[in-house]
Amino acid sequence: MKTATELPWAGPEAGTSRSSRTSRTAKAGAYVILSLLLFTFAVHLPGHSSCLGLKFRPTKPKTVEERVKHILHHTPLIDGHNDLAIYLRAYFNNRIYNESFSKPFAEGGLRGHVDLPRLKAGMNGGAFWSVFWPCPENGTDYSDQNYHYTVQQTLQQIDLLARLRQAHPSIFSPPTLTSKEALHNFHHHHNLISPLGIEGLHQIGNSAATLRQFHALGVRYATLTHNCGNRFADAALWEHPLRRADYPVWGGVSPAGRQLVREMNRLGMIVDLAHTSVDTMLDGSRAPVIFSHSSAYAVCPHPRNVPDEVLDAVQGKRGLVMVNFAPDFVSCVAAPDREDGLPEFVPQNSTLQQVARHILYIGERIGFDHVGLGSDFDGIEHTPEGLDDVSKFPDLVAELLRQGVSDHDAAKVVGGNLLRVWGDVEAVAEEMQKAGEPPGLFVSAVPKEWQDYLVRTKTMALLDFLMRDDLASLSSSESGGAPPESLVEYVKDIRRFSLHRSFRPSRPKLPVLPRQVALGMKTKKLHEVTHFAGYIDRLAEDAASVSGNEFTHFVDFGSGQNYLGRALASPPYNRHIVAVESKEANMAGAKDLDILSGLAEREKRVRNKKLYQRIRDAVDPSQHHDEAALKRAAKELGIPDQDITTIDLRSRKELQATYAVEEGKGTIEYVVGRLEHADLTDVLSQLRGQEDGVRQEDLRMMAISIHSCGNLSHYGIRSMILNPCIRAVAIVGCCYNLLTEKLGPPTHEPPLSRPNLQPINARVARESERRDPQGFPMSERVSTYGGDGIRLNITARMMACQAPQNWTDEDSDAFFTRHFYRAVLQKIFLDKGVISRVYHGQETDTESPFNSSTNPVIIGSLRKQCYTSFKAYVQGAIAKLTTNSDFGQYSQTIKEKMGSITDEEIAQYEETFRHRKRELSAIWTLMAFSACVVESLIVTDRWLFLREHSDMVRDCWVETVFDYRESPRNLVVVGIKK
Numbered sequence: 001m002k003t004a005t006e007l008p009w010a011g012p013e014a015g016t017s018r019s020s021r022t023s024r025t026a027k028a029g030a031y032v033i034l035s036l037l038l039f040t041f042a043v044h045l046p047g048h049s050s051c052l053g054l055k056f057r058p059t060k061p062k063t064v065e066e067r068v069k070h071i072l073h074h075t076p077l078i079d080g081h082n083d084l085a086i087y088l089r090a091y092f093n094n095r096i097y098n099e100s101f102s103k104p105f106a107e108g109g110l111r112g113h114v115d116l117p118r119l120k121a122g123m124n125g126g127a128f129w130s131v132f133w134p135c136p137e138n139g140t141d142y143s144d145q146n147y148h149y150t151v152q153q154t155l156q157q158i159d160l161l162a163r164l165r166q167a168h169p170s171i172f173s174p175p176t177l178t179s180k181e182a183l184h185n186f187h188h189h190h191n192l193i194s195p196l197g198i199e200g201l202h203q204i205g206n207s208a209a210t211l212r213q214f215h216a217l218g219v220r221y222a223t224l225t226h227n228c229g230n231r232f233a234d235a236a237l238w239e240h241p242l243r244r245a246d247y248p249v250w251g252g253v254s255p256a257g258r259q260l261v262r263e264m265n266r267l268g269m270i271v272d273l274a275h276t277s278v279d280t281m282l283d284g285s286r287a288p289v290i291f292s293h294s295s296a297y298a299v300c301p302h303p304r305n306v307p308d309e310v311l312d313a314v315q316g317k318r319g320l321v322m323v324n325f326a327p328d329f330v331s332c333v334a335a336p337d338r339e340d341g342l343p344e345f346v347p348q349n350s351t352l353q354q355v356a357r358h359i360l361y362i363g364e365r366i367g368f369d370h371v372g373l374g375s376d377f378d379g380i381e382h383t384p385e386g387l388d389d390v391s392k393f394p395d396l397v398a399e400l401l402r403q404g405v406s407d408h409d410a411a412k413v414v415g416g417n418l419l420r421v422w423g424d425v426e427a428v429a430e431e432m433q434k435a436g437e438p439p440g441l442f443v444s445a446v447p448k449e450w451q452d453y454l455v456r457t458k459t460m461a462l463l464d465f466l467m468r469d470d471l472a473s474l475s476s477s478e479s480g481g482a483p484p485e486s487l488v489e490y491v492k493d494i495r496r497f498s499l500h501r502s503f504r505p506s507r508p509k510l511p512v513l514p515r516q517v518a519l520g521m522k523t524k525k526l527h528e529v530t531h532f533a534g535y536i537d538r539l540a541e542d543a544a545s546v547s548g549n550e551f552t553h554f555v556d557f558g559s560g561q562n563y564l565g566r567a568l569a570s571p572p573y574n575r576h577i578v579a580v581e582s583k584e585a586n587m588a589g590a591k592d593l594d595i596l597s598g599l600a601e602r603e604k605r606v607r608n609k610k611l612y613q614r615i616r617d618a619v620d621p622s623q624h625h626d627e628a629a630l631k632r633a634a635k636e637l638g639i640p641d642q643d644i645t646t647i648d649l650r651s652r653k654e655l656q657a658t659y660a661v662e663e664g665k666g667t668i669e670y671v672v673g674r675l676e677h678a679d680l681t682d683v684l685s686q687l688r689g690q691e692d693g694v695r696q697e698d699l700r701m702m703a704i705s706i707h708s709c710g711n712l713s714h715y716g717i718r719s720m721i722l723n724p725c726i727r728a729v730a731i732v733g734c735c736y737n738l739l740t741e742k743l744g745p746p747t748h749e750p751p752l753s754r755p756n757l758q759p760i761n762a763r764v765a766r767e768s769e770r771r772d773p774q775g776f777p778m779s780e781r782v783s784t785y786g787g788d789g790i791r792l793n794i795t796a797r798m799m800a801c802q803a804p805q806n807w808t809d810e811d812s813d814a815f816f817t818r819h820f821y822r823a824v825l826q827k828i829f830l831d832k833g834v835i836s837r838v839y840h841g842q843e844t845d846t847e848s849p850f851n852s853s854t855n856p857v858i859i860g861s862l863r864k865q866c867y868t869s870f871k872a873y874v875q876g877a878i879a880k881l882t883t884n885s886d887f888g889q890y891s892q893t894i895k896e897k898m899g900s901i902t903d904e905e906i907a908q909y910e911e912t913f914r915h916r917k918r919e920l921s922a923i924w925t926l927m928a929f930s931a932c933v934v935e936s937l938i939v940t941d942r943w944l945f946l947r948e949h950s951d952m953v954r955d956c957w958v959e960t961v962f963d964y965r966e967s968p969r970n971l972v973v974v975g976i977k978k
Ligand SMILES: *[C@@H]1O[C@H](CO)[C@@H](O)[C@H](O)[C@H]1NC(C)=O
Pocket: 138, 139, 140, 141, 142
């Protein structure tokens, strides 16, 4: 395959990049045909012949040696891995001024593979100088203590190279230069480009802080492992003795490793995958990766080499494989019988030609844009024949040229590719630093293989997939858009563990609520009350027919406006209701509605109308309802006290509703109070007729509730166990985010994970911090499951209220847009210093969504127009925060810090984060869907609690009582006593 380069006009090529010898040949062929055509043309057009002929006059052929010189002169040869530093340590104890080192190093003749004259002879342009320190003796001990010494030794090695550079300032560039600066120094000062590399994350001692400081000292790549795994990734080999890694600890990169890789991307530290396991090689990095010293597995099947599938991935990610010269990795055959899992070395092929073969193999498979040189000189005991040391690089380049590699491709192999990757890594870092954001929850929490599918699938299609599609037929589909298998399995599991929500009314035709009873109810409420009243009535009848005793009362836990109680007290049900409610305002409203519906009457006033009118006329109209003002006026008018007492001066609002008890009609009694437990003794003592000696034994009550919040559902269910008179329960729960935990301490600790909760909603903070013996879980089974019991974080519980099955395209889009705007505005606030970031990990941890948060400004909703664009939203929010008195605390800060924000700046923010909106929608959708299991678990736990009391409970079950589309919290927990 020599034709291409031997054609005289094919000389040094510039500009185009070709990746295979086939295309080079094709191109050369085209030149031949083109020149023949032109030549023929010239012959026939004598007047132009000289002109055309000049252009294609064959130039004097350059020798291969001349071409190599030309290449290495223009493009720095940058070796991916040079171990001079550890060599210096091993043989000279880091004494660089000791003559036995300094002289031969400067003048030539140093043992090993590197000294200054040979670097020069080999036309070296630079190298990544490794500051290697070996794996600790016990490689499986990932503790900080075990790495302590390694960090110290690594610093010594960095210091060693710094001193060596100071001793030869005209030879080495500082390691801290950018790729551009280093290239400049190469061209203008003939300096060796000299960044450093650490060879395994064991060298950072489990600390991102160490990694960052290594970067500051000039370390520009970090190999994820050496011959030992670590907290961050799995290795290809273990040592002591060297053998193929027999078990994966993480299955590639660990969760902490992903964080660290991201931090490397952010810093501009190149991710080096030499030494790592295949799974690690295939794991992700946003910036391109390198293999600083690894060869082709297909040529020599060594676990240190790069298999074809990984090569293909490297091409996709614009990465780089830098071929290692270590004889073991260069020339070998598989040896399946060997216990250490390593191949057999083949000495006769340990040659320069074989190294070239690796380069050609990779170049031909994935293109010469993705292959480089990583000698490992001074880190290997032996070298391939013909590649004895750093002076021999030109021979290798010559071999490549002879093998048909173009000058252009050869230039890329020696250093062009590395400079490209290095530059790309710097660009990614710059971008990430500019964006300044820690990794999103999406990237750090969602399995990597799901991310692409989730991001590219539209919300409605995603919901279909999650909740509606027939997964059996879907998973077998061959189409490119299919979800990853592990996601399909996950969705199947969630569906399997979720309770069904479909609903068919047990009675086809329920009584329609009388108009005056339906007053004030929205459609959803009407649906719920109509169905639940019918359900309760039927349940009570059925239970009574078994026990032979009617229910005397229905106790509503958290009755609110008492819609349910009013319906049950009205015809046709005519039941007796005890409504327990903590909010006085709710109760007052409920009583007004009772009056309107005819269940109660307003107290009558007894007044001397004339006298009353006189008093009223004497006060300002604004005081007509002010009893005290009216009384003062009466006194001033000289009306005698006893007359004043006969005029009822109370306002209408203060007049009591009165409830008449009539045979055959329903009644309502209100009990004010916040239920803090399930013992109803207090409530019962307030019942009408208690003073007349109603006997507790005669009471047969049912505890009922629709959508009572927090633990109230628990109290309702528990009340059956604690109070002899509660004979049955029928409870529909809701608002799981207000449940407290029984197993404490709370798993979510709001002040840490959501520092905003404290000032915003003190009740949530208080309730979630509390350890409540009546909190979740209720049942022994769930409380002790797996030893520690099951707990549910507040986020999971909140998401369980989201009812994703009911989302439409429009409302989910509006919903996510609102949330996207909110999130980006908080980011602006953070950047502008309105709010600050809060960390709760250790200082040395890499920042992530799991250990940092902010104290956001909760803005609430804005006018509709504010959601038409991000600009409108930001302006609307600023206006609200600076003018609305509720936000007084922010007003001054917002004016100061946000006053100068320009439209361009706002637009820039939206642009920067636009790509994250899909992440936000996708993760929200996935969480809401997954939370179906959470709700199912809570309901099942309540049912289990009843079952565990089979000594008292005759029967218990869960069923749906509302149409899911009308009211998604539609599961009732029912218990009937023996
Ligand atoms: C190596 O460390 C691991 C983890 O600490 C430990 O289990 C193991 O016993 C240690 N091996 C030796 C040989 O000390």
